[in-house]
Amino acid sequence: MIVETPAADQLDRADPGEPRILVVGAGIAGTTLAQLLRRAxxxxxxxxxxxxxxxxxxxxxxxLMxxxxxxxxxxxxxxDYRRRSQRFDRYRxxxxxxxxxxTDPIAGLLDRYGDYRGIDRGALLDCLAGATVTCEVAHGTTVSAVERGDDAAPLRVCLAGAxxxxxxxxxxxxxxxxxxxxxxxxxxGEPVDSVDTGWGGWVVWARPDADPGLGSELWGDGFLVGAYPVLGALGAFLGGPRAIRDAGPAAYAERVRRALRVVPERIDRVLTALVDDxxxxxxxxxxxxxxxxxxxxxxxxxxAAAGFLPTAGIGAGMAIESAWVLARHLTHAHAHAPGAADLDGRLAAYERAQRPRVTAAHDTSRRLATLMCRTSLPLAVARDVVMRFxxxxxxxxxxxxxxxxxxxxPAPR
Structure with missing residues (x-):
C-alpha cells in the first residue's frame, strides 16, 4: 500500500547503524529497490x-520475462503479479x-526459465507497492541540489516541491x-550515449480478442503495429516516423489500412482504438x-542508467533485476563511518556485476530497432522474406x- 509520507519523516525512521539512502523516482526500478530494502x-x-x-x-x-x-x-x-498479468506463449x-x-511458440523457448507475461505499468506498480511492507513515498518532490563533502562526509540534498x-x-x-x-x-551534466530512431508511436488499449496468449506485430513500410496481451485487454503500440504525430491518429490509421491487402481483425481493432482514444x-x-x-x-x-527502446521487450525486466541486484549488494553495506569504504566497494561491485548484463540487453534492443524502424518498400519486402525463415x-x-x-x-546475511 502506498502511503504519502514526507521525506524528512521517512528519514527519521532510519536506525542509527544503517545507511541513509535516498531513492529518487517511484517508478518500477525505484519502487522495487525501496521495497526490497524495506523488506530487508x-x-x-x-x-x-x-x-x-x-x-x-x-x-x-x-x-516481462x-x-x-x-x-x-x-x-x-x-x-499478486501472476494474478494481475497475462501469460502469453506465442508470437505472430x-x-x-x-x-x-x-507464428512461433514462445513457451518452448522460455518455459525452462519461467513465464513470459504481459501487464500494464499501473498494475505492476500496484504489485510492487502492495506487497507486505508499506510503500512510503513523498510525491511532488524533486532533488534541486546536491552538496558533496569529502569522501567520508554525508551528502547534503536539497528537495524542492510540495x-x-x-x-x-x-x-x-x-x-x-x-x-x-x-x-x-x-x-x-555529462552527456549520455543515445540512439534516436527518428520514430515514435502511440500506446492505446483495446478490448481483448479470443486469443489472449498471442502477441503479434506487423512491420510495414514506414509503420509498425504491435498488439500484446495483458489481463483483460490488448495493449497496442502504433508507430512510425515522428511526423505521424503531426498528421494525427486518424490519418495514420487510414494510411495503414490502405497499405494492407489483408487487415487482420486484431490490427483493425487496435487501429480503431487509436482513433477513438x-x-x-x-x-x-x-x-x-x-x-x-x-x-x-x-x-x-x-x-536513468540505461533507458531502453521497447523493441526487445526487456527494459522493465532489466530494471527490476538491477534493483534486486543493487538491493542485495546494499544489504551488505554499512554506510556510516567507519563502514563508509564498505559502501563504496559494494557500489563498485554492483556496477561490475550488473552493467554487462544491462549492456547486452540494451544492445539487443538497438539491433532490433534497426530492423523494425524502416521506411522503404524494398527493405520491407526483403524483411518479409527473411522473417519467413x-x-x-x-x-x-x-x-x-x-x-x-x-x-x-552475494548471499544475504
Whole structure:
C-alpha cells in the first residue's frame, strides 16, 4: 500500500547503524529497490516528482520475462503479479501487406526459465507497492541540489516541491527515468550515449480478442503495429516516423489500412482504438546509456542508467533485476563511518556485476530497432522474406543467455 509520507519523516525512521539512502523516482526500478530494502529491514527515503494521482494512470503495457521472478518473490508480490498479468506463449509476425508470415511458440523457448507475461505499468506498480511492507513515498518532490563533502562526509540534498527540505544522506540512487534530472546533478551534466530512431508511436488499449496468449506485430513500410496481451485487454503500440504525430491518429490509421491487402481483425481493432482514444500516450523511440553508473556516493538505476527502446521487450525486466541486484549488494553495506569504504566497494561491485548484463540487453534492443524502424518498400519486402525463415528464437537468443545465466549475487546475511 502506498502511503504519502514526507521525506524528512521517512528519514527519521532510519536506525542509527544503517545507511541513509535516498531513492529518487517511484517508478518500477525505484519502487522495487525501496521495497526490497524495506523488506530487508532498511528505511530508505523514496521520492517522486509526480503527484500521487499520477500513479493511477495505466501507462503502457510491459512484457516481462522470468528475470523478474526472484525480485517479485522476495518482495512477496509474486502471486499478486501472476494474478494481475497475462501469460502469453506465442508470437505472430505479419508481412508489410498484413498476411501472416509465421507464428512461433514462445513457451518452448522460455518455459525452462519461467513465464513470459504481459501487464500494464499501473498494475505492476500496484504489485510492487502492495506487497507486505508499506510503500512510503513523498510525491511532488524533486532533488534541486546536491552538496558533496569529502569522501567520508554525508551528502547534503536539497528537495524542492510540495515539502521543501534539506536532508543528509549516505547514498543517492537516481531512478527518475530516461531524462533523469538527478543524473545531471550527480554526473555534472555529462552527456549520455543515445540512439534516436527518428520514430515514435502511440500506446492505446483495446478490448481483448479470443486469443489472449498471442502477441503479434506487423512491420510495414514506414509503420509498425504491435498488439500484446495483458489481463483483460490488448495493449497496442502504433508507430512510425515522428511526423505521424503531426498528421494525427486518424490519418495514420487510414494510411495503414490502405497499405494492407489483408487487415487482420486484431490490427483493425487496435487501429480503431487509436482513433477513438481522445489522448493516446505518445512514446518517442529514443534510448539512453550513461557512461558510468557510480559517482561518489551515488548510483544510477533503471532508465536513468540505461533507458531502453521497447523493441526487445526487456527494459522493465532489466530494471527490476538491477534493483534486486543493487538491493542485495546494499544489504551488505554499512554506510556510516567507519563502514563508509564498505559502501563504496559494494557500489563498485554492483556496477561490475550488473552493467554487462544491462549492456547486452540494451544492445539487443538497438539491433532490433534497426530492423523494425524502416521506411522503404524494398527493405520491407526483403524483411518479409527473411522473417519467413527466421524464427523468434534468433532474436531472443541473447536474452535467453541472460536468463540461462542469472546474476552472481552475494548471499544475504
Amino acid at each position: 529491514g532498511r528505511h530508505p527515503v523514496l521520492i517522486e516528482r509526480h503527484d500521487a494521482d499520477a500513479h493511477a494512470d495505466r501507462g503502457y503495457m510491459l512484457a 522470468s528475470m523478474v521472478d526472484p525480485a517479485l518473490d522476495e518482495l512477496g508480490a509474486g502471486a 509476425i505479419h508481412s508489410h501487406r498484413g498476411r501472416v508470415l509465421r 515539502r521543501p527540505a534539506e536532508l543528509e544522506v549516505d547514498l543517492i540512487v537516481a531512478a527518475d527515468g530516461i531524462g533523469s534530472t538527478t543524473r545531471g546533478l550527480l554526473h555534472d 481522445p489522448d493516446p500516450f505518445w512514446w518517442p523511440l529514443v534510448d539512453a546509456r550513461a557512461g558510468s553508473w557510480v559517482r561518489g556516493r551515488s548510483v544510477l538505476l533503471g532508465d 527466421v524464427s523468434i528464437d534468433l532474436a531472443l537468443r541473447p536474452i535467453q543467455q541472460l536468463l540461462a545465466h542469472p546474476p552472481d549475487l
